[in-house]
Amino acid sequence: MTSDLVIDVRNVTKRFGGLVAVNNCSLAVRRGSVTGLIGPNGAGKSSLFNIVAGNIVPDDGQVIFDGTDVTGMKPHQLFGIGMLRTFQIAHEFSQMTALENLMMVPGDQPGEHLIDTWFRPRLVRSRETEVRKKALDVIDFLKLGHVRNELAGNLSGGQKKLLELGRTMMVDAKVVLLDEVAAGVNKTLLNDLAANIERMNRELGYTFFVIEHDMDLIGRLCDPVIVMAQGEKIAEGPMADIRANPAIVEAYFGTPVEAA
Ligand SMILES: Nc1ncnc2c1ncn2[C@@H]1O[C@H](COP(=O)(O)OP(=O)(O)O)[C@@H](O)[C@H]1O
Ligand SMILES: [Mg+2]
Structure with missing residues (x-):
């Protein structure tokens, strides 16, 4: 069975001791999209990625990958069925x-x-x-x-x-997870990287799920953009809408999103 959703995170919770890093969080990545994940430091983005990629097991909730419940599967098993994450060489x-x-x-x-x-x-x-x-x-x-x-x-x-x-x-990747792939890359090379991600998406049909601090890159590449804060999804939409929403910008970034 093929689903429109490549990744479907359902009511996932992850605690580290007394700290709730991911709090009953639900979000999804549509097939063929380049979906962005942003939010302030400590929002739970990396924890969520680690759960999706099988690096950590959630305390509660499910991860559905291409229609199959993969909660608790190991990274190499997920890799084998097309959930890929880039790593430094x-x-x-x-x-x-x-x-x-x-x-x-x-x-x-x-x-x-x-x-x-x-x-x-x-x-x-x-x-x-x-x-x-x-x-x-x-x-x-x-x-x-x-x-x-x-x-x-x-x-x-x-x-x-x-x-x-x-x-x-x-x-054969069904989805590629990119966790701050632009960190430490200068603007020219960033453009090059972004152009290649775009080409992989448009010409080869790759789906991407991207955590990134560079808001210009997110704005250029991603639609939709999901905003996380305090372990929860608080908004989702095109970057222009996210930027135009003062409640999100003020409450969760403290500064304009462009400068976050
Ligand atoms: N392995 C861990 N052990 C304990 N606390 C952790 C661990 N990983 C993350 N945390 C905590 O969980 C919260 C969310 O962290 P993280 O998922 O890295 O957020 P983000 O990637 O959005 O900055 C933070 O408060 C962080 O300190
Ligand atoms: Mg992180």
């Missing part, structure tokens, strides 16, 4: 080229299983060719061709971010 991957980094992503390359390597060398080779072709397509899409044989550790900050994004394109 791990240290051990920095000594591999950009292309190799992408080729490492698919979880079960037959070459990794010894038995297959012994008995089915042809399958391994053809699968490797396939993975390499896919990686080259991704490199091409992200316009990283000129650095494909550079060690990942030598790439610029912005190129690393693109490579992180590229890793999500190596598997």
Whole structure:
């Protein structure tokens, strides 16, 4: 069964000791959207993401992913069914080229299983060719061709971010979670990153769920934008409406949203 909602968070609560980080929170991400999640520090955004991605288990409520209850599933299980989260290129991957980094992503390359390597060398080779072709397509899409044989550790900050994004394109993602992907990236590279997220969404149909502090980026990329405060969803709509709502701006940001 396919649902219009890729992620459907229902009445989720998460406590840390006496502190309620996520408070009976319900929100959803529509298929094909780039949905933003904003709110003041401590609002519960990262906790909610961690719950959705399986990094923490909620005390109450459900996470429905593509029509299936996945509450309590582990991150690698969720990864396997298409819930992807970008991570910084791990240290051990920095000594591999950009292309190799992408080729490492698919979880079960037959070459990794010894038995297959012994008995089915042809399958391994053809699968490797396939993975390499896919990686080259991704490199091409992200316009990283000129650095494909550079060690990942030598790439610029912005190129690393693109490579992180590229890793999500190596598997069949139903939704990509981005948690402050723009942090530490300068404006020019940010535009580049934003343009690629837009292209992945419009041309390839990717759905994104984005936590971001950069309100310009949120305004450019996301519709709808969900506002969280004190563990709850307090508003949802186009960024222009959120910005125009003085109650939200005053009560939950204290300053204009642009400067939050
Ligand atoms: N692992 C944890 N242990 C204890 N408290 C936590 C933990 N993670 C988050 N919190 C608390 O939960 C609240 C929400 O945090 P967080 O989800 O990180 O908010 P945000 O990402 O919106 O800034 C904060 O008060 C934070 O201190
Ligand atoms: Mg956070």
